[in-house]
Amino acid sequence: MNYTYMVKCADGTFYTGWTNCLQKRLKAHNEGKDGAKYTKAKRPVELVYYEGFATKEEAMRREYRIKRLTRKDKEKLMEF
Numbered sequence: 001m002n003y004t005y006m007v008k009c010a011d012g013t014f015y016t017g018w019t020n021c022l023q024k025r026l027k028a029h030n031e032g033k034d035g036a037k038y039t040k041a042k043r044p045v046e047l048v049y050y051e052g053f054a055t056k057e058e059a060m061r062r063e064y065r066i067k068r069l070t071r072k073d074k075e076k077l078m079e080f
Contacts, residue, residue, distance in 0.1 A: 002059035009045050022050060
């Protein structure tokens with residue numbers, strides 16, 4: 001399974017990415033090892049949204065679409 005996910009950083013900003021293992025990826029973000037450069041200085045992060053996909057390509061396409069949303073639209077995603 002592949003996932004598109006969104007985390008909320010300690011400064012209140014959102015980071016969107018994709019992974020094939022949510023647990024490992026969150027751990028990497030919070031430890032600052034192999035996490036995204038963006039989240040390294042904004043720890044800790046909290047998982048606020050995710051979707052599962054059969055393929056990496058689907059997850060990456062969804063990541064791209066979410067990154068283009070406004071903050072307000074990203075917050076709406078989290079309501080479901």
